């Protein structure tokens with residue numbers, strides 16, 4: 001197996017991190033939220049019905065944010081190629097769903113000059129898209145080798161998109177993504193291989209994390225990890241779209257209800273019944289927002305699928321460690337940090353939710369030695 005860590009770093013340098021405060025007074029909202037994962041590969045296809053051309057764009061599991069800008073770019077191109085007659089700039093277009101996939105799809109259409117775009121959604125707030133961490137985390141690149149040729153360019157497009165925001169080079173977004181050190185176990189660096197070999201991300205280096213309390217951990221670091229502040233990005237995306245796009249609060253029970261000839265289906269979990277697509281599964285995740293933290297201590301991301309306290313019971317139910325500097329717009333600057341995590345697909349052994357929150361805190365306490 002290739003070692004993707006830089007060579008001359010056998011021991012690694014030491015980095016000091018102040019552990020987060022994880023006692024009762026520092027814990028905020030507990031969140032249980034659902035990922036829609038489409039087995040094998042997210043949905044990227046176009047179907048032609050009597051009334052519509054429908055482009056499907058859902059089922060991203062734990063990588064929705066990671067891929068969304070690239071997926072939106074790809075699906076709009078695919079629709080243009082597959083439609084017998086290309087849509088004109090004034091064709092009515094409906095985007096169903098106002099999560100990250102729906103909003104980025106609408107943004108892509110807007111940037112391409114389409115003028116009559118409507119977003120229809122049952123819900124606009126409190127979506128999985130608001131709750132996600134979010135680390136640029138290429139989960140699909142990890143598990144679905146057959147679909148790499150499709151996913152890889154999408155993931156690179158998305159990385160470059162967020163990198164532009166993080167480096168203040170994006171014409172529309174001045175904030176919402178930042179470059180931060182991402183600490184992961186050394187044996188997990190291959191998860192990011194696609195970015196490294198494409199030259200968009202520098203290779204990881206070996207480091208030893210020192211928490212100043214006698215606990216040290218050998219880890220790897222990608223100094224250009226991308227952190228996406230999801231609440232802020234959802235807010236900014238909506239603000240950019242609002243003057244040009246019609247937003248309608250409506251639940252769609254059948255795709256035939258839509259009047260416009262072009263439809264983008266970005267309904268996440270609902271695609272299971274709406275399409276219907278039996279490959280779509282629900283995968284629950286547990287997160288805890290933190291409060292009363294020192295923002296200076298939150299200048300990094302931690303993501304580990306292995307390590308103290310992690311257990312991978314089977315591929316459908318996993319426990320891991322994550323800590324990201326998530327901040328909800330409008331809250332106190334000291335309300336920063338989110339910890340997790342779990343991944344439990346439907347059909348897997350049920351976790352007891354309250355116990356799971358306790359487990360997350362315990363796992364992180366063991367990791368940080370507190």
Ligand SMILES: Cc1cc2nc3c(=O)[nH]c(=O)nc-3n(C[C@H](O)[C@H](O)[C@H](O)COP(=O)(O)OP(=O)(O)OC[C@H]3O[C@@H](n4cnc5c(N)ncnc54)[C@H](O)[C@@H]3O)c2cc1C
Pocket residue numbers: 033034035036058059060061062063064065066067096097098099100101102120121122123124127128129130131132133134135136137250251252253266267268269270271274284285286287340341
């Ligand atoms: C705990 C957790 C942590 C995560 N962390 C990360 C991470 O670190 N990095 C990452 O890349 N991703 C992460 N994700 C995954 C990411 O959040 C999702 O992949 C992404 O939010 C999915 O976006 P979406 O737009 O497809 O769906 P959603 O956000 O679920 O939005 C679906 C939209 O469709 C609408 N809709 C559904 N059905 C209908 C209907 N019948 N009629 C009208 N409207 C309808 C809904 O109202 C909503 O507006 C995480 C997810 C979870 C749960």
